[in-house]
Amino acid sequence: MFRRSRLSARLSSVTVGLAAALALTLAACGDDDGSGPGPAAASGATPAGGYKLTQATDFPASPTLDKIRQRGEIIVGTKFDQPLFGLQNPTNDKIEGFDTEIARLLSIRIFGSPDKIQFLQTVSKNREPFIQQGKVDIVIATYTINDARKKLVDFAGPYYTAGQDIMVKSDNTAIRGVADLNGKKVCTVEGSTSEKNLREKAPTADVVLVDTYSSCAEQLIDGRVEAVTTDNVVLLGLISQHKDDLKLVGTTFTTEPYGIGLTKGDDAFRTFVNDTLEEAYQNGDWAKAFQSTVGKVAPTVPTTPTIDRYTA
Numbered sequence: 311m312f313r314r315s316r317l318s319a320r321l322s323s324v325t326v327g328l329a330a331a332l333a334l335t336l337a338a339c340g341d342d343d344g345s346g347p348g349p350a351a352a353s354g355a356t357p358a359g360g361y362k363l364t365q366a367t368d369f370p371a372s373p374t375l376d377k378i379r380q381r382g383e384i385i386v387g388t389k390f391d392q393p394l395f396g397l398q399n400p401t402n403d404k405i406e407g408f409d410t411e412i413a414r415l416l417s418i419r420i421f422g423s424p425d426k427i428q429f430l431q432t433v434s435k436n437r438e439p440f441i442q443q444g445k446v447d448i449v450i451a452t453y454t455i456n457d458a459r460k461k462l463v464d465f466a467g468p469y470y471t472a473g474q475d476i477m478v479k480s481d482n483t484a485i486r487g488v489a490d491l492n493g494k495k496v497c498t499v500e501g502s503t504s505e506k507n508l509r510e511k512a513p514t515a516d517v518v519l520v521d522t523y524s525s526c527a528e529q530l531i532d533g534r535v536e537a538v539t540t541d542n543v544v545l546l547g548l549i550s551q552h553k554d555d556l557k558l559v560g561t562t563f564t565t566e567p568y569g570i571g572l573t574k575g576d577d578a579f580r581t582f583v584n585d586t587l588e589e590a591y592q593n594g595d596w597a598k599a600f601q602s603t604v605g606k607v608a609p610t611v612p613t614t615p616t617i618d619r620y621t622a
C-alpha cells in the first residue's frame with residue numbers, strides 16, 4: 311500500500327483522484343475480477359472495442375495516411391512495460407493500456423477496425439528518431455508535448471495531462487518533496503522530460519539514467535537508488551505492481567500534456583488525428599478507453615484536454 315506523505319492544493323485533482331482510487335482499489339481487492347466497466351470486462355483481457363467511432367468517409371491528401379492505408383495497418387510506437395498506459399500482457403503478448411486504446415481509436419477511424427495495428431516498442435529516448443526515420447507512423451507513449459520536441463516531430467493532442475511525481479520505498483521518511491532529492495541517488499529515464507525537470511529542480515541530485523521506468527522500479531526495490539521520478543500515472547502503474555513496497559511522496563511539480571508524435575510537416579494527418587481525438591472526446595469513446603484501462607484503478611474520468619491545433 312502506498313501513502314502520500316503530504317497532499318496540498320497544488321496537487322491536481324486528477325492525481326488526488328488517481329491516488330485515492332488506487333489506494334482504495336488496492337486495499338479492497340487483488341486481481342481484476344472482470345466486473346469493472348467497459349469492454350475489458352467482457353473479454354477479460356484486451357478491450358476489444360465497443361467504440362462508437364466509425365471509419366472516415368473522406369481521407370485528406372496526406373503522405374502518412376497514404377502509406378498507412380497502402381500497408382493495411384498502422385505502426386505505432388509505444389511503451390511495453392508501463393502498466394495502465396502500455397504494458398505487454400505476458401499471457402497473450404498483447405499490449406494493453408490507455409495509449410493502446412487511443413491507437414485503437416485511430417485504427418477504427420482509418421480502417422473501420424480497432425486491430426489494424428502493429429505495436430513497436432519505443433523507450434523514451436528513441437521516440438523522435440523512430441518517427442524521423444519512419445520506423446513508426448506515430449508514437450503514443452506517455453509522450454509529453456513540448457517546444458524542444460516540436461522542432462523534430464509534430465504532435466496531435468493532448469489526449470491526457472499528467473504531472474511529475476516522486477516514488478520511494480514505503481518505509482522511506484527522508485524524502486518528502488523534490489528539494490529532498492538533492493544529494494540523493496535518483497533514477498529516471500534517459501531522453502525524458504523527467505530527467506530534464508529533475509536536473510532543474512534538484513540540481514545536486516545524483517541522477518541514475520536507465521532506459522525504462524520498470525528498470526528504475528527494480529533499482530529502487532533493490533536499494534540501489536533512493537527515489538524514482540517521472541509522471542504520476544507512470545509511477546502509479548508501477549506501484550500497482552509493487553503495492554507493498556513503493557509509495558508516492560510530495561506534490562506534483564510539472565505539467566505533462568501527452569500528445570501523439572507524428573512526422574513533422576504532414577499537417578493534413580495532424581488535423582485528421584486531432585479530429586479523431588475530438589470526436590472521441592465528444593462521443594464518449596475517450597472516456598470508455600480511460601475507464602477500461604487507467605479506470606481500473608482510478609474510476610474518476612478526468613475532463614478532456616483541449617486539443618492544441620498549433621501552427622508551425
Ligand code: GLU
Pocket residue numbers: 434451452453454499501502503504540541544566
Ligand atoms: N512524459 C514524459 C516524457 O515524455 C515522461 C514519461 C516518459 O518518458 O515516457 O518524457
